[in-house]
Amino acid sequence: MNLSEAEWTVMNAVWSKAPASVRDVQDRVGAERGWAHTTVKTMLDRLVAKGALREKKRANASIYEPRISREEARTSALRALLTRSFDGSFGSLVHHIVSEERLSKKERERLARQLGDDDAEERP
Amino acid sequence: MNLSEAEWTVMNAVWSKAPASVRDVQDRVGAERGWAHTTVKTMLDRLVAKGALREKKRANASIYEPRISREEARTSALRALLTRSFDGSFGSLVHHIVSEERLSKKERERLARQLGDDDAEERP
DNA sequence: GGCTATCTTCTACGTTTGTAGAAGATGCCT
DNA sequence: AGGCATCTTCTACAAACGTAGAAGATAGCC
Numbered sequence: 001m002n003l004s005e006a007e008w009t010v011m012n013a014v015w016s017k018a019p020a021s022v023r024d025v026q027d028r029v030g031a032e033r034g035w036a037h038t039t040v041k042t043m044l045d046r047l048v049a050k051g052a053l054r055e056k057k058r059a060n061a062s063i064y065e066p067r068i069s070r071e072e073a074r075t076s077a078l079r080a081l082l083t084r085s086f087d088g089s090f091g092s093l094v095h096h097i098v099s100e101e102r103l104s105k106k107e108r109e110r111l112a113r114q115l116g117d118d119d120a121e122e123r124p
Numbered sequence: 125m126n127l128s129e130a131e132w133t134v135m136n137a138v139w140s141k142a143p144a145s146v147r148d149v150q151d152r153v154g155a156e157r158g159w160a161h162t163t164v165k166t167m168l169d170r171l172v173a174k175g176a177l178r179e180k181k182r183a184n185a186s187i188y189e190p191r192i193s194r195e196e197a198r199t200s201a202l203r204a205l206l207t208r209s210f211d212g213s214f215g216s217l218v219h220h221i222v223s224e225e226r227l228s229k230k231e232r233e234r235l236a237r238q239l240g241d242d243d244a245e246e247r248p
Numbered sequence: 249g250g251c252t253a254t255c256t257t258c259t260a261c262g263t264t265t266g267t268a269g270a271a272g273a274t275g276c277c278t
Numbered sequence: 279a280g281g282c283a284t285c286t287t288c289t290a291c292a293a294a295c296g297t298a299g300a301a302g303a304t305a306g307c308c
Binding site for chain 2: 071073074077078081084086094097100103107108116
Binding site: 004005006007035036039042043046059061 | 294295296297298299303304
């Protein structure tokens with residue numbers, strides 16, 4: 001599932017509050033983007049067509065909910081980035097982060113701990 | 125500098141052998157993509173227009189070389205990914221990698237070491 | 249039962265991306 | 279000098295993306 005920039009914006013809004021009406025999404029997204037109501041609706045419809053959202057009708061209005069999880073979408077996006085830009089390898093990505101991104105020592109250690117930690121998965 | 129999929133393909137070819145002629149790029153890229161000669165040329169021209177490549181004329185032919193480094197481009201691409209898809213934070217990215225990507229324990233440890241290692245920068 | 253507010257559907261249009269042919273320019277070989 | 283092999287320039291076109299107005303459908307209120 002390949003999402004465009006604008007589509008990510010919409011999906012982020014839906015993931016953070018689903019199910020969501022057009023108005024819900026616009027409240028969240030209109031602020032940062034200043035989109036017209038119909039623009040938001042168009043985006044939502046295209047995402048339904050793409051299979052990223054599911055649409056239900058309540059009375060005359062549509063409500064939307066994710067059909068793919070944020071994690072799934074992240075996985076695709078990351079994979080695409082690795083392939084295009086990092087020789088397809090996590091190693092290149094991490095190397096880049098270490099050598100190019102200005103991380104404090106503390107930050108780097110935090111990330112390293114996160115990575116090395118077996119139980120990092122789901123912890124309440 | 126925001127590069128598209130196809131542009132990344134071309135840039136990767138140029139970075140790995142610069143300066144490069146249209147033919148050089150096509151030899152590298154035509155294989156995996158099967159592009160026509162003029163398609164490659166169009167891409168190169170667009171990248172010049174964008175400022176990603178510099179064009180020189182040798183006799184009647186053009187040769188191209190990068191104007192931005194692979195690292196710079198990687199930085200932009202990574203930043204864009206973080207912003208769009210990972211709440212703008214490295215933490216979310218690393219968390220995703222740990223919990224969603226199927227890495228072996230060994231692989232995870234290797235990456236963690238890479239991250240934690242002070243001297244990971246440039247070592248001959 | 250009609251009005252108004254709200255939603256949706258349809259349509260559209262400019263830009264970017266991906267892809268490439270036709271035609272014109274240039275240089276090299278004999 | 280003529281011709282072949284190359285290169286470049288111009289132009290095009292379809293699909294995807296970003297954005298949105300006009301017009302039609304609904305529903306709740308008085």
